[in-house]
Amino acid sequence: MVMPPQCDGVLHMGHMLNNTIQDVLIRKARMEGKEACWVPGTDDALISSRAPRHAELKNRLSAMSSF
Numbered sequence: 001m002v003m004p005p006q007c008d009g010v011l012h013m014g015h016m017l018n019n020t021i022q023d024v025l026i027r028k029a030r031m032e033g034k035e036a037c038w039v040p041g042t043d044d045a046l047i048s049s050r051a052p053r054h055a056e057l058k059n060r061l062s063a064m065s066s067f
Contacts (some may be wrong), residue, residue: 023038026038
């Protein structure tokens, strides 16, 4: 999976190596005729999707407590 930059760090050579290995393995599997699903762009830590969800839940809880 191609990981996007995290809000707590920067991309480094480890990301590049990991992405390259995944790409090579998925291409090899496809060349061997296997069905291989590779979803690029997935956030491994869910940081970018967690913050908005927490804000939404906080708003809902504060709205519920105002009753």
